[in-house]
Amino acid sequence: MKEQMSSVDVAAVVAELQHLIDAKLDKAYQQGNEIRLRMRSKGMRYDLVIEAGKRMHLTKYPRPSLRIAPSFSMLLRKHLTGGRIVAIEQYDFDRIVEIHVQRGDAKRVLVAELFSKGNVVLLDEDRKIILPLKPVSFRDRKVRRGEQYEYPPSQMNPMEVSREELRTLFDKSEKDVVRTLASGLNMGGMYAEEVCVGAGVEKSVSAKGLDEERFESIYTTLHALFEPIGTGALKPHIVIAEETIDVLPFELMRYETYEKRYFDTFNEALDEFFSVKEIKKVEEEGKGVKEAQLDTVRRTLKQQEEAVQRFRQKEKECVQKAECLYANYQRIDEILCTIRGAREKDVPWDQIATMKGVLSVDPSKGKVTIEADGIPIALDVNLSIPQNAERYYQRAKEQKKKLEGAQKALEKSKKKLKEIEALEVEITYEKAPQRRVRQKKHWYDKLRWFISSDDFLVVGGRDADTNEEIVKKYMTPDDVFFHADVHGAPATIVKTEGKSIPETTLKEAAQFAISYSSIWKAGGYEGKCYWVRPEQVSKTPLPGEYLPKGSFMIRGKRNYMGAPTRIEIGIEVNDETKVIGGPPSAIEKKAKYSIEIEPGDKTHNDVAKEISEIFLTKVSAEDKRLVKQIASPDKIMPFLPAGKSRVIK
Numbered sequence: 001m002k003e004q005m006s007s008v009d010v011a012a013v014v015a016e017l018q019h020l021i022d023a024k025l026d027k028a029y030q031q032g033n034e035i036r037l038r039m040r041s042k043g044m045r046y047d048l049v050i051e052a053g054k055r056m057h058l059t060k061y062p063r064p065s066l067r068i069a070p071s072f073s074m075l076l077r078k079h080l081t082g083g084r085i086v087a088i089e090q091y092d093f094d095r096i097v098e099i100h101v102q103r104g105d106a107k108r109v110l111v112a113e114l115f116s117k118g119n120v121v122l123l124d125e126d127r128k129i130i131l132p133l134k135p136v137s138f139r140d141r142k143v144r145r146g147e148q149y150e151y152p153p154s155q156m157n158p159m160e161v162s163r164e165e166l167r168t169l170f171d172k173s174e175k176d177v178v179r180t181l182a183s184g185l186n187m188g189g190m191y192a193e194e195v196c197v198g199a200g201v202e203k204s205v206s207a208k209g210l211d212e213e214r215f216e217s218i219y220t221t222l223h224a225l226f227e228p229i230g231t232g233a234l235k236p237h238i239v240i241a242e243e244t245i246d247v248l249p250f251e252l253m254r255y256e257t258y259e260k261r262y263f264d265t266f267n268e269a270l271d272e273f274f275s276v277k278e279i280k281k282v283e284e285e286g287k288g289v290k291e292a293q294l295d296t297v298r299r300t301l302k303q304q305e306e307a308v309q310r311f312r313q314k315e316k317e318c319v320q321k322a323e324c325l326y327a328n329y330q331r332i333d334e335i336l337c338t339i340r341g342a343r344e345k346d347v348p349w350d351q352i353a354t355m356k357g358v359l360s361v362d363p364s365k366g367k368v369t370i371e372a373d374g375i376p377i378a379l380d381v382n383l384s385i386p387q388n389a390e391r392y393y394q395r396a397k398e399q400k401k402k403l404e405g406a407q408k409a410l411e412k413s414k415k416k417l418k419e420i421e422a423l424e425v426e427i428t429y430e431k432a433p434q435r436r437v438r439q440k441k442h443w444y445d446k447l448r449w450f451i452s453s454d455d456f457l458v459v460g461g462r463d464a465d466t467n468e469e470i471v472k473k474y475m476t477p478d479d480v481f482f483h484a485d486v487h488g489a490p491a492t493i494v495k496t497e498g499k500s501i502p503e504t505t506l507k508e509a510a511q512f513a514i515s516y517s518s519i520w521k522a523g524g525y526e527g528k529c530y531w532v533r534p535e536q537v538s539k540t541p542l543p544g545e546y547l548p549k550g551s552f553m554i555r556g557k558r559n560y561m562g563a564p565t566r567i568e569i570g571i572e573v574n575d576e577t578k579v580i581g582g583p584p585s586a587i588e589k590k591a592k593y594s595i596e597i598e599p600g601d602k603t604h605n606d607v608a609k610e611i612s613e614i615f616l617t618k619v620s621a622e623d624k625r626l627v628k629q630i631a632s633p634d635k636i637m638p639f640l641p642a643g644k645s646r647v648i649k
Helices: 007-020 071-080 165-172 177-186 188-200 212-229 268-287 288-328 331-343 385-422 464-474 502-515 582-590 604-618 623-631 634-639
Strands: 024-029 034-043 044-051 054-059 084-090 096-105 106-114 120-123 129-132 237-239 246-247 259-262 357-361 368-373 374-380 450-451 459-460 480-486 492-495 528-534 561-562 567-573 578-581 593-602 646-649
Touching: 007 034, 007 044, 007 054, 007 084, 007 096, 007 188, 007 212, 007 268, 024 071, 024 567, 034 071, 054 268, 071 096, 071 106, 071 120, 106 528, 165 177, 165 212, 165 634, 177 188, 177 212, 177 368, 177 634, 188 212, 246 268, 288 331, 288 368, 288 374, 331 368, 331 582, 357 578, 374 385, 450 502, 450 578, 450 582, 459 464, 459 502, 480 502, 480 593, 492 502, 502 561, 502 582, 567 582, 567 623, 567 634, 578 582, 578 623, 582 593, 593 604, 604 623, 604 634, 604 646
Parallel strands: none
Antiparallel strands: 024 034, 034 044, 044 054, 084 096, 096 106, 106 120, 120 129, 237 246, 237 259, 357 368, 368 374, 450 459, 459 492, 480 492, 480 528, 528 561, 567 578, 567 593, 593 646
């Protein structure tokens, strides 16, 4: 199971967190190695979790704050509260994230180190350490108060590496391809193996001297693998076997046959993997966090015990095979000499496979498997018996080293189990932060209105009285007047504030004027309207004629435009949270969620209810409460055109 984020994960999450630029920091909290930053942006509240050496992501389920705040969180509040985030950056494709904060004239940098033995460090504008979460000293760097902050040794970025740089890395390497990619490009073994599989290159091939065809395949596959991070075309998901085992920003071939659960953002996937999963498990099983932790440790213990047995068995087998070679030295040496002689005479491998004492052959590696004392032993035909035996002794040493590591981990787990069993704790989680409904009063709320794609206010009348009011009270000489070329249409004006109107706004205003006219009520799918300047609009009728309330006389040239009858109903979640309605191109730009309608066969009530229900199925969990408040059927109905309608998307 994944325990910490990779450099690839960090790159993906940093790309998603760019919407927090300009967010203001409210408070900082701390529990152990976990720091939580609470911030506000465009009327919404966010909680960013940073766990040193492990993870960093937004969370909907922050843990409750402690009654007495630890000293590090108090220092963060002193330096960061009220500050504005000006940058969130990943350093050199490493598991290091910098959050730059401007507070008045003071600049601060919060560094999150997510690699093993990581840290959270607050820096001043000269990059001197104000305070680390954990003061530590390494061979090549010190992370202590007053020291100049220094990064760990840098490595190449797999997303930006050039052909020349990759070729140089390979030519200087003494390792195989997979280990060269994993360590040299700071991408880890899993992604290095993915590149090898995608490129069709055996991972154990030496990096040095790799032929041009395979090198080019690796280079192309490498850049294609990480392209989703640069383009934002992520496919965040959790990989599930018997339990969740990994969380990834995009799909990998190694998990092709596994069950997956997909998310809208990588932050949500990380939150589910690291946070929500444990909460749900506790709720479903009716257990406390203590019992869930005990279960986890017990499972780990079982896996570690199995690993200890496995490494011990492999060590024993390797030693046994090496001793077997010496015990049967003469017979095995004769077999190897016979095979070498046959190969010198170009005897094919399939004939060698039929020789006495040979169980199987591997032509690609020049190996044969023989039997000695009832044990199958794989041998390199180009090596002597002592050399083959030495290989088995070396493997035995490797297995012994792994065994020692597994035994140490096992002892730690046993100790952890006893510590948890001795604890009596109860941990609860806060509910996900709820977004507040933020609405202001505007003079145009009683009218029909929308904000165009170019940010121009467009208003229209609802009846004869408001048509009259729009022209007499709100229209100025700089505005533009629209009216559908039918009776029973709203007087519509574009408020220009002295600016020239782009073609997109003219088209949207035309569609607005047509869609809210009697054309919709008649079931028409398109119509025409005209626009004129304010000085062409008059309440003075021709001699002998009469103009009823809400009607006007148009003098001079009319500029005609056509448009389909389409209206989009949306929910805006920004500085304000409200229902909006108007031309689809304008509403889609402003709304987080939207639904398009056209003339149809359903009444106002039915369509409003249907739209409200669709919204509730489309929105995220954190927005559901908000939508219930602002997008009820009665709040949607004022934005529907007169007449019957139907939802089209």
